[in-house]
Amino acid sequence: MSRPRALISWSSGKDSAFALHEIRQAGAFDVVGAVTTLTETFGRVSIHGVRQEILLAQLAAAGLPPRIVPIPYPCPNEIYEARMGEVVAQAVQAGITHMIFGDLYLAEIRAYREHKLAGTGITPVFPLWDRPTRALAQAMIASGLEAYLATVDLKKLPAGFAGRKFDEKLLADLPEGVDPCGENGEFHTCVVAGPMFSHRLAVKPAERVERDGYAYCDLMMS
DSSP states (O other): OOOOEEEEEOOSSHHHHHHHHHHHHHTOOEEEEEEEEEETTTTEETTTOOBHHHHHHHHHHHTOOEEEEEEOSSOOHHHHHHHHHHHHHHHHHTTOOEEEOOOOSOHHHHHHHHHHHTTTTOEEEOTTTTOOHHHHHHHHHHTTOEEEEEEEETTTSOGGGTTOBOSHHHHHHSOTTOOTTOTTSSEEEEEEESTTSSSOOOEEEEEEEEETTEEEEEEEEO
């Protein structure tokens, strides 16, 4: 029997990458593409600030056709929802029945996704849901996943964390109260290697900038 066809919501970070790995390991779905919002003004992945060329290199290494959703900056919620609605409608027409998310434990985010997809013909899937985040972070690292912190919230972490590797030393250095996976928005990552990729990406940290309360490390293809 053919497996249900699914898209993955791809942020460029570790959670969506590891969700893809877990879904493929389980074998229940045929993941046929990745949906990513890209801020038109900057040509970068929304929130994470990752360059489009790195995003495309990630998806090529993961064997996933990109479904890029361009959004303005700033982006009113009605524009975001309208453009995501178009992607969902196109997916349904293509026979896709599920969408995979890397959310970990924020109940309001999950409820929002479930509400927006209700009645569309697309069922949300949360393969990492409610996993203890320190153990999950360690499992990611142990799997061979490599990532850099692309963005940090300066209210929660010093700017020097931007550009650091997501590894055991980082976990040990995180201040008290910071989630090991950054699920509360403390940091966002960019994955450069792991079991979900066919090869490691040649990416290195470059300039660090601070803007609007965040520190961004400009990751570059080398």
